[in-house]
Amino acid sequence: xxxxxxxxxxxxxxxxxxxxxxxxxxxxxxxSFLSPEEDVPFGARSISTQVVRNRMKSVKNIQKITKAMxxxxxxxxxxxxxxxxxxxxxxxxxxxxxxxxxxxxxKKNVIVTVSSDKGLCGGINSTSVRLSKGLxxxxxxxxxxxxxxxxGEKAKVQLIRDSRKHIHLTISExxxxxxxxxxxxxxxxxxIKNVEFDALKIVFNxxxxxxxxxxxxxxxxxxxxVEREVESGSGKLGELDSYEIxxxxxxxxxxxxxxxxxxxxxxxxxVLENACSEMGARMSAMDSSSRNAGEVLDRLTxxxxxxxxxxxxxxxxxxxxxASALEG
Amino acid sequence: MFRHAAKNLLLRRPVPxxxxxxxxxxxxxxxxxxxxxxxxxxxxxxxxxxxKKVVPNIDPPKTPLSFMEPRPATPASIPSKxxxxxxxxxxxxxxxxxxxxxxxxxxxxELGVLPGHVATIAELKPGVMSVHDGNExxxxxxxxxxxxVHANSFADIIAVEAVPLDRIDASLxxxxxxxxxxxxxxxxxxxxxxxxxxxxDVHSALNSALTG
Numbered sequence: 001x002x003x004x005x006x007x008x009x010x011x012x013x014x015x016x017x018x019x020x021x022x023x024x025x026x027x028x029x030x031x032s033f034l035s036p037e038e039d040v041p042f043g044a045r046s047i048s049t050q051v052v053r054n055r056m057k058s059v060k061n062i063q064k065i066t067k068a069m070x071x072x073x074x075x076x077x078x079x080x081x082x083x084x085x086x087x088x089x090x091x092x093x094x095x096x097x098x099x100x101x102x103x104x105x106x107k108k109n110v111i112v113t114v115s116s117d118k119g120l121c122g123g124i125n126s127t128s129v130r131l132s133k134g135l136x137x138x139x140x141x142x143x144x145x146x147x148x149x150x151x152g153e154k155a156k157v158q159l160i161r162d163s164r165k166h167i168h169l170t171i172s173e174x175x176x177x178x179x180x181x182x183x184x185x186x187x188x189x190x191x192i193k194n195v196e197f198d199a200l201k202i203v204f205n206x207x208x209x210x211x212x213x214x215x216x217x218x219x220x221x222x223x224x225x226v227e228r229e230v231e232s233g234s235g236k237l238g239e240l241d242s243y244e245i246x247x248x249x250x251x252x253x254x255x256x257x258x259x260x261x262x263x264x265x266x267x268x269x270x271v272l273e274n275a276c277s278e279m280g281a282r283m284s285a286m287d288s289s290s291r292n293a294g295e296v297l298d299r300l301t302x303x304x305x306x307x308x309x310x311x312x313x314x315x316x317x318x319x320x321x322x323a324s325a326l327e328g
Numbered sequence: 329m330f331r332h333a334a335k336n337l338l339l340r341r342p343v344p345x346x347x348x349x350x351x352x353x354x355x356x357x358x359x360x361x362x363x364x365x366x367x368x369x370x371x372x373x374x375x376x377x378x379x380k381k382v383v384p385n386i387d388p389p390k391t392p393l394s395f396m397e398p399r400p401a402t403p404a405s406i407p408s409k410x411x412x413x414x415x416x417x418x419x420x421x422x423x424x425x426x427x428x429x430x431x432x433x434x435x436x437x438e439l440g441v442l443p444g445h446v447a448t449i450a451e452l453k454p455g456v457m458s459v460h461d462g463n464e465x466x467x468x469x470x471x472x473x474x475x476x477v478h479a480n481s482f483a484d485i486i487a488v489e490a491v492p493l494d495r496i497d498a499s500l501x502x503x504x505x506x507x508x509x510x511x512x513x514x515x516x517x518x519x520x521x522x523x524x525x526x527x528x529d530v531h532s533a534l535n536s537a538l539t540g
Contacts (some may be wrong), residue, residue, distance in 0.1 A: 079436060086419045096478065097476045099393075134383035137382050137383060167356030179416070181488065216391065216392065217390055218392050219391070242447050246449065247436045247450065248436065254449060257451060257474075257476060261473070
């Protein structure tokens with residue numbers, strides 16, 4: 001509404017105080033009244049207010065859009081945060097049994113990078129990609145062949161640029177339907193069927209709070225590697241020998257089922273946590289974006305008012321000097 | 329309003345703001361990390377070392393071990409109570425609950441777990457799991473999963489789906505059983521037969537859970 005008032009004021013002045021000398025009071029051509037913006041060079045002041053007005057309008061729209069995106073992200077975060085926190089107990093028994101050996105030395109490492117499909121979520125996808133590249137570097141050596149399985153479009157785009165030959169499988173649009181365990185376990189099953197692995201390293205952003213996300217890597221070992229470690233008798237896995245296997249199956253078969261189950265549980269938690277982190281990061285990115293837009297808008301408003309007032313002052317001084325010149 | 333909320337979050341004061349950010353911050357302090365056990369440190373330290381050598385510019389990622397409370401060591405004498413963790417993908421049903429006994433449906437039959445049970449890994453089949461604490465018994469029907477019993481009288485049971493018995497509809501169970509039995513008979517490929525057989529197993533287990 002203030003904008004409309006300013007616009008009206010602008011229009012009111014332009015026809016009354018035409019930029020030409022007062023003596024030439026002949027009626028100016030009407031087009032100049034209708035489009036005060038496209039005035040002669042003397043009227044440069046009106047043009048700049050229009051330019052500034054346009055900028056202000058677009059910045060205000062950006063602010064509205066980012067605020068709306070933030071609200072949407074906040075509501076999605078609320079819903080998914082509860083599920084992520086409930087699923088946190090899922091991987092703990094596996095670590096209690098098998099321990100955590102991220103630095104284990106194996107030939108076939110598969111790095112599963114979990115990322116988002118949509119952008120505008122801050123730096124979380126870049127963090128995951130950098131970590132994955134770091135893990136690749138850590139695990140590459142003479143006989144080792146590390147591979148990527150990429151979940152999510154954003155990481156795929158970044159990794160395809162320089163590590164195309166290492167990417168084995170890409171999965172996208174995971175979050176199109178709300179996440180549930182069945183879907184993720186089918187996905188985990190697919191990955192296990194299509195990729196040979198000795199160790200799976202799942203890279204994701206763990207949700208700590210709305211403003212902090214912790215890059216994490218979870219390791220799942222294949223049954224053969226677990227067997228090898230049990231036989232070597234060192235570390236947590238060495239103690240696995242003392243566990244009796246209930247039932248007729250051998251330890252190898254049980255470990256096979258265990259590895260698959262562990263992978264699907266860890267994937268489920270990882271995907272949920274990453275989705276939470278994505279929403280949280282989007283909230284803070286959109287929040288800082290609307291704040292910045294607000295600041296730009298303040299600055300533009302000041303410029304606009306300054307320009308407008310300068311124009312008015314110039315007109316006034318012209319009239320006054322013209323009038324005093326006439327009086328003598 | 330949200331700018332102030334963001335600042336409050338960073339200061340981690342429990343300010344009662346109405347925004348979602350405030351609510352999340354109020355929940356966040358309860359999820360602090362616990363310290364690593366000394367043994368766990370070495371595994372992580374090795375990884376951190378190797379990481380720093382190869383990728384010095386980026387901070388090493390955290391591993392799940394740092395987010396977990398360490399388990400106590402095996403005590404010298406058998407403890408009086410069994411500590412049970414029963415987790416599902418969508419909830420932690422029981423978390424460090426001290427009970428007297430747990431009966432889980434392992435593939436070879438019912439496995440009763442008492443404090444001081446030998447360390448065991450058991451795969452579960454669809455059946456009834458019961459938790460005995462003093463005089464109260466809570467029964468759940470679990471779909472399948474794993475049960476780990478550790479030497480320090482901790483039992484971890486991970487199931488894909490579990491429902492208390494009173495939430496099961498008997499008529500649907502009968503219908504499902506009939507349907508899957510018919511599918512088993514009419515199945516052509518091995519895959520279909522296996523799927524139908526799984527359905528029959530689950531439904532008959534449900535049936536015996538309701539009647540038994």
